[in-house]
Amino acid sequence: MKHLKFLIIGIIFGIILSKSEVVSWYRIYEMFKFQSFHMYGVIGSAVAIGIVLVQLFKRGIIKDFQGNKINVKPKKKGFIRTFVGGSIFGLGWALAGACPGPIFVLIGHGTVSILVVLLAAILGAFIFGLLHKKLPS
Amino acid sequence: MEFILQPWPWYVAGPAIALVLFLMFYYGRAFGVSTNLETFCTIGGAGKFSDYFKTDWKARKWSLIFVLGIIIGGIISSQFLMSSNAIALNPETVKELAALGFANAGSDYLPAEIFSVANLGSLKGILILLVAGLCIGFGTRYAGGCTSGHAITGLSNLQLPSLVAVIGFFAGGLLMVWFLFPLLF
Numbered sequence: 001m002k003h004l005k006f007l008i009i010g011i012i013f014g015i016i017l018s019k020s021e022v023v024s025w026y027r028i029y030e031m032f033k034f035q036s037f038h039m040y041g042v043i044g045s046a047v048a049i050g051i052v053l054v055q056l057f058k059r060g061i062i063k064d065f066q067g068n069k070i071n072v073k074p075k076k077k078g079f080i081r082t083f084v085g086g087s088i089f090g091l092g093w094a095l096a097g098a099c100p101g102p103i104f105v106l107i108g109h110g111t112v113s114i115l116v117v118l119l120a121a122i123l124g125a126f127i128f129g130l131l132h133k134k135l136p137s
Numbered sequence: 138m139e140f141i142l143q144p145w146p147w148y149v150a151g152p153a154i155a156l157v158l159f160l161m162f163y164y165g166r167a168f169g170v171s172t173n174l175e176t177f178c179t180i181g182g183a184g185k186f187s188d189y190f191k192t193d194w195k196a197r198k199w200s201l202i203f204v205l206g207i208i209i210g211g212i213i214s215s216q217f218l219m220s221s222n223a224i225a226l227n228p229e230t231v232k233e234l235a236a237l238g239f240a241n242a243g244s245d246y247l248p249a250e251i252f253s254v255a256n257l258g259s260l261k262g263i264l265i266l267l268v269a270g271l272c273i274g275f276g277t278r279y280a281g282g283c284t285s286g287h288a289i290t291g292l293s294n295l296q297l298p299s300l301v302a303v304i305g306f307f308a309g310g311l312l313m314v315w316f317l318f319p320l321l322f
Contacts, residue, residue: 003202005164010203013157014210019141019218020150023211024246026224029234032307032314035227038147043288045151046158050293053159062163070162075291075298076281082298085279086287086305092272093306094313095265097247099284100170100277104204106247108211113252116263117270124274125174129189135279
């Protein structure tokens with residue numbers, strides 16, 4: 001299979017999110033209540049190393065598996081889009097205690113109710129697609 | 138083996154997530170999960186309703202397979218790699234949640250008060266899951282990314298839009314937990 005490597009990377013990612021309890025609703029609650037360092041440590045250390053990695057990509061010190069330069073695509077600009085969209089996502093992240101990655105991990109845990117969250121999230125993406133031309137960016 | 142069965146501390150998980158980011162870029166792809174929500178819409182025929190979904194989903198097969206891997210990772214972890222499902226919470230958190238109506242906080246990964254199957258039969262129970270999902274799907278697509286795309290990849294790439302998005306994630310999350318939870322629960 002051509003994409004086997006992405007299956008393996010996904011399995012690694014799923015195990016990390018599960019074993020580090022990032023998929024626990026309680027860990028997200030605790031983060032937004034500033035009652036534990038755990039989530040800040042996870043995201044903060046990933047970003048700290050990520051910053052170094054991206055610099056090494058940009059300087060061509062780390063190349064991709066074919067020896068090409070790695071480009072990290074810039075994110076779309078727009079204050080309203082990112083702030084309002086981000087806030088709406090934040091409401092859902094805190095309520096369900098799961099962002100998109102952990103939703104899939106919890107399916108693997110056998111959590112039936114998370115399927116409702118996933119279906120609603122797909123519906124939410126669909127509604128965005130219908131409205132996207134009318135939304136301010 | 139004993140170490141693997143224990144909960145992994147942040148200083149293991151964070152660098153491991155950075156390794157995942159590295160592997161994705163090394164193999165020529167971006168690290169992100171929420172775009173797949175749109176891909177599911179495209180596969181389901183959403184292109185009939187909006188040109189937004191008229192994309193070639195086959196070009197994103199690698200990402201769907203990545204997501205399939207995440208599910209398998211969840212199965213492997215829950216079946217073989219967990220000696221206990223308990224979460225070691227701050228006692229303050231446990232007390233606070235008890236006052237909100239969440240009994241035995243931290244005895245499992247998820248609170249039964251939100252995720253029990255019985256809850257699917259109550260209007261409030263199902264509405265909470267639906268509204269949360271709608272916000273996650275709509276919000277991540279409007280913002281152009283979720284925790285992996287904006288908070289990890291975008292911040293690593295020193296992107297201002299990602300910083301604004303992450304501030305938004307917290308604005309929404311803090312509003313929910315500090316002000317809406319006391320009304321909801």
